Amino acid sequence: MTKFIYIFFIFISSWAFAQSPTFISQVSKNRVVIGEIFTVSFTLNGSGSNLVYPNFKGFDIYSGPNQSQSISMVNGTVSQSTSLSFYILAKTEGKFTIGSATIMSGNQKLETKPIIIEVVKGNAQPQQQNPSQTQQANGNEKNQYSSELNNEDVFVKSILNKSKCYKGEQIHLSHKIYSRHQIIDFGPKFLAKSFDGFWNQVDINKTGFTLNTETVNGVNYYVVEIYNTYLFPQRTGNIIIEPVELECIVRQQTKRQPRNIIEQFFGTGGYEDVRVKIKCKPLKVDVIDLPTENKPADFNGAVGDFSYKVSISKNEVKENDAFNLKFTISGTGNIKLVELLKLNLPESFETYDPKINENIKTIGGVSGSKTYDYLIIPREKGDFVLNNLGFSYFDASKKKYVSIPAPDISIKVLQGDGTSAQIISSNKKEVKETENDLRYIKTGDLNLKQTDAEFFSSSKHYILLIIPFLLFITGLLVMKQHIKANSNIQLVKERKAAKLAKKQLSIAEKHLKTNSKDLFFYEVLNALNNYIGDKFSMSVVDFSKEKISEMLLSRNVKEETTNKFIETLNTCEYAKYAPSAVTADLNAVYNDTLNLISKIEEQIKK
Amino acid sequence: MKKIKIILLMLIITSVKVFANTDLYIQAEKLYEQKKYDEAILIYESILSSKLTSPKLYYNLGNCYFKTNQIGKAIYNYELAKKVNPKDDDTKVNLKIANTKTIDKIENKENYFIGALKNSILNYFTSTIWAWISVISLISSLFLFFLFFILNSMVLKRVGFFIGIISFIVFVGSMVLGYSSLILKNEINYAIILPHELKVHIEPTSNSDTKFSLHEGTKVSVINQISQWVNIKLENGNEGWVESSNVGLF
Numbered sequence: 049m050t051k052f053i054y055i056f057f058i059f060i061s062s063w064a065f066a067q068s069p070t071f072i073s074q075v076s077k078n079r080v081v082i083g084e085i086f087t088v089s090f091t092l093n094g095s096g097s098n099l100v101y102p103n104f105k106g107f108d109i110y111s112g113p114n115q116s117q118s119i120s121m122v123n124g125t126v127s128q129s130t131s132l133s134f135y136i137l138a139k140t141e142g143k144f145t146i147g148s149a150t151i152m153s154g155n156q157k158l159e160t161k162p163i164i165i166e167v168v169k170g171n172a173q174p175q176q177q178n179p180s181q182t183q184q185a186n187g188n189e190k191n192q193y194s195s196e197l198n199n200e201d202v203f204v205k206s207i208l209n210k211s212k213c214y215k216g217e218q219i220h221l222s223h224k225i226y227s228r229h230q231i232i233d234f235g236p237k238f239l240a241k242s243f244d245g246f247w248n249q250v251d252i253n254k255t256g257f258t259l260n261t262e263t264v265n266g267v268n269y270y271v272v273e274i275y276n277t278y279l280f281p282q283r284t285g286n287i288i289i290e291p292v293e294l295e296c297i298v299r300q301q302t303k304r305q306p307r308n309i310i311e312q313f314f315g316t317g318g319y320e321d322v323r324v325k326i327k328c329k330p331l332k333v334d335v336i337d338l339p340t341e342n343k344p345a346d347f348n349g350a351v352g353d354f355s356y357k358v359s360i361s362k363n364e365v366k367e368n369d370a371f372n373l374k375f376t377i378s379g380t381g382n383i384k385l386v387e388l389l390k391l392n393l394p395e396s397f398e399t400y401d402p403k404i405n406e407n408i409k410t411i412g413g414v415s416g417s418k419t420y421d422y423l424i425i426p427r428e429k430g431d432f433v434l435n436n437l438g439f440s441y442f443d444a445s446k447k448k449y450v451s452i453p454a455p456d457i458s459i460k461v462l463q464g465d466g467t468s469a470q471i472i473s474s475n476k477k478e479v480k481e482t483e484n485d486l487r488y489i490k491t492g493d494l495n496l497k498q499t500d501a502e503f504f505s506s507s508k509h510y511i512l513l514i515i516p517f518l519l520f521i522t523g524l525l526v527m528k529q530h531i532k533a534n535s536n537i538q539l540v541k542e543r544k545a546a547k548l549a550k551k552q553l554s555i556a557e558k559h560l561k562t563n564s565k566d567l568f569f570y571e572v573l574n575a576l577n578n579y580i581g582d583k584f585s586m587s588v589v590d591f592s593k594e595k596i597s598e599m600l601l602s603r604n605v606k607e608e609t610t611n612k613f614i615e616t617l618n619t620c621e622y623a624k625y626a627p628s629a630v631t632a633d634l635n636a637v638y639n640d641t642l643n644l645i646s647k648i649e650e651q652i653k654k
Numbered sequence: 655m656k657k658i659k660i661i662l663l664m665l666i667i668t669s670v671k672v673f674a675n676t677d678l679y680i681q682a683e684k685l686y687e688q689k690k691y692d693e694a695i696l697i698y699e700s701i702l703s704s705k706l707t708s709p710k711l712y713y714n715l716g717n718c719y720f721k722t723n724q725i726g727k728a729i730y731n732y733e734l735a736k737k738v739n740p741k742d743d744d745t746k747v748n749l750k751i752a753n754t755k756t757i758d759k760i761e762n763k764e765n766y767f768i769g770a771l772k773n774s775i776l777n778y779f780t781s782t783i784w785a786w787i788s789v790i791s792l793i794s795s796l797f798l799f800f801l802f803f804i805l806n807s808m809v810l811k812r813v814g815f816f817i818g819i820i821s822f823i824v825f826v827g828s829m830v831l832g833y834s835s836l837i838l839k840n841e842i843n844y845a846i847i848l849p850h851e852l853k854v855h856i857e858p859t860s861n862s863d864t865k866f867s868l869h870e871g872t873k874v875s876v877i878n879q880i881s882q883w884v885n886i887k888l889e890n891g892n893e894g895w896v897e898s899s900n901v902g903l904f
């Protein structure tokens with residue numbers, strides 16, 4: 049290596065112009081920390097050879113030698129220079145000397161001045177590689193020649209204004225980024241997380257991030273305050289506030305190797321932006337419960353400092369007229385979580401869920417006002433008093449309960465006069481018709497009826513039903529009777545025919561005895577005709593001889609008998625029209641007729 | 655013919671009583687017009703006490719009570735009118751208006767569809783009309799049956815029989831419907847609270863505990879009646895006893 053340099057210098061020297069050469073030594077830092085890398089360079093303006101550099105006792109050579117060369121033209125004269133540099137670091141504390149280097153320039157032996165380096169103790173572990181330095185394409189990559197960041201260089205601290213507080217009390221939490229190097233950026237800008245065991249409200253006012261400086265242990269830091277939030281513990285005991293993690297970009301002063309031609313020409317700028325992940329330590333909060341002694345009966349969890357007001361829209365109303373009762377709580381503290389105790393109204397007062405209006409800001413604390421607006425409708429007239437309208441809260445700084453009383457409110461409810469319009473609330477159905485729409489009475493005849501005059505299933509009704517029924521039955525019976533009677537008469541007549549005939553014949557006999565021929569025959573004829581008529585239900589017009597014999601024969605009467613009958617009939621008829629011509633013996637006729645009738649009777653029965 | 659004459663006669667007899675009250679309704683109308691509601695109430699109530707009613711009377715009485723802010727009685731009379739004439743618009747509207755003035759706002763569910771259908775069929779004719787239908791249809795059916803027996807022509811016999819059967823069915827139907835209609839008319843299903851505030855007991859005795867109270871005009875269902883007490887039930891299931899004199903039953 050040395051030889052090469054030798055040769056090189058010879059070459060260079062042949063190009064040298066007349067110029068008195070100088071040979072100087074330089075360091076980037078005279079005072080360094082243990083482990084801090086700094087540069088030592090030896091620069092010759094001119095040509096030279098046989099460079100001998102010192103042994104750097106007390107130092108480690110990180111890298112080197114590195115050479116560089118430059119040519120410059122000044123006022124027409126061209127000059128060149130060459131330098132050799134080393135990156136070294138100190139191992140131990142103390143004062144060390146970098147010895148002189150020598151070089152032969154022409155015939156001269158040039159020597160550099162020795163440099164004294166003061167090495168001090170650093171405040172962090174040396175050489176601790178920052179584990180999460182990230183690589184980035186746009187040139188922020190970690191350069192192995194940059195000095196590394198450690199926990200003392202960049203860190204974040206979380207700060208509470210109180211580590212012991214009451215449940216529900218407001219405490220302030222903020223975070224500060226400390227950095228030895230300039231803070232360029234950080235993220236995330238706002239806390240998104242929720243704190244377990246707390247209700248939190250972020251301070252919206254602190255949206256800008258101002259860079260300040262602070263001195264800690266004699267070291268200057270850049271400081272940015274972030275994540276201002278107000279916490280309200282919701283339970284008692286030890287609650288741990290989880291640490292926040294964020295990323296930060298700081299600007300580091302450093303010399304490094306030029307990476308490209310631009311950097312070679314213009315220089316590397318002397319700084320580098322490094323991205324760091326930082327995390328604060330967890331914080332503990334000791335939350336104690338609110339005291340039980342002297343706790344007011346109407347206390348409902350409000351902690352802070354408040355004022356309170358109650359107002360009513362009117363003190364005198366009519367039945368069914370509405371009025372408004374408004375409660376206003378204002379101040380600082382856990383106002384958002386405050387709830388009013390249930391409203392205690394008289395039984396005849398109707399009310400709905402109140403309208404709650406919140407006007408709360410988080411600037412230097414959670415403060416504002418909250419109003420509860422009740423719409424109330426009294427349904428009955430009378431004088432009423434609303435009492436127990438006060439409000440209580442716990443003042444954490446004074447460590448005691450504060451009760452704000454409100455005076456009782458008396459309300460007079462007058463009789464409704466029936467013409468007041470109905471107040472409609474959003475919770476009820478719309479009343480479509482009001483009293484003005486009441487329909488008028490019905491005029492004219494009222495069509496009155498007896499109240500107990502129910503017709504249906506009354507006796508009258510049943511009578512009207514039974515009568516037709518009875519008539520119907522009667523009608524049927526009558527008809528049947530009629531038919532029966534008709535058929536009966538026939539039968540009776542038929543049965544009695546013989547008897548009747550015989551009766552009539554006995555009359556004829558009388559006439560026989562008195563020898564009244566005409567009358568005798570008359571009666572016999574009668575008897576015979578009647579007999580036939582009754583027996584066979586024949587009317588007189590059907591009395592032709594043929595018909596008679598037909599009938600007799602059809603009723604099983606023997607032909608002989610039938611003929612005899614007809615003969616007798618003929619004889620009687622003769623006797624009727626020509627009595628003198630009849631010579632028959634009346635007795636015989638009489639007896640014959642009797643016999644005939646008997647015979648016929650017998651034969652018919654068969 | 656004789657039957658008809660009897661009926662006519664009976665009608666005339668009943669209406670004689672009515673004529674005596676004809677002038678009263680004119681008087682009451684005038685009083686109402688002059689806003690002398692209390693006097694009009696007196697007249698209407700006197701008509702009622704002589705055992706005469708009509709839905710129009712109840713309606714008018716309801717109006718008078720409403721105008722004098724006696725909401726309970728107003729609602730009761732409107733309900734009585736509605737029971738007889740469920741289709742009357744004026745009654746329905748005024749009842750609705752009166753109900754907005756009650757203190758207790760208990761949702762009153764309307765009749766279920768089937769129940770309403772049955773009721774509307776039954777109410778289509780009054781029970782009296784059903785009675786007359788039954789009489790006429792019976793007479794005609796019996797007459798036709800009679801003809802069936804008498805007549806000789808087969809065609810006429812058949813016709814007579816057929817129409818007779820139909821007629822008889824009408825008779826049976828009208829009897830059934832009329833009877834149901836009658837039951838419905840006389841059923842007591844509901845009650846209206848009359849006094850301004852009425853405490854409801856858990857047992858039908860005056861010295862039993864009172865669980866809750868109701869206000870005038872509230873409509874409740876009637877479950878049962880024992881001596882002078884009525885067992886009532888609300889839409890929300892609450893039950894109790896009140897004295898019969900404190901409610902209007904219908």
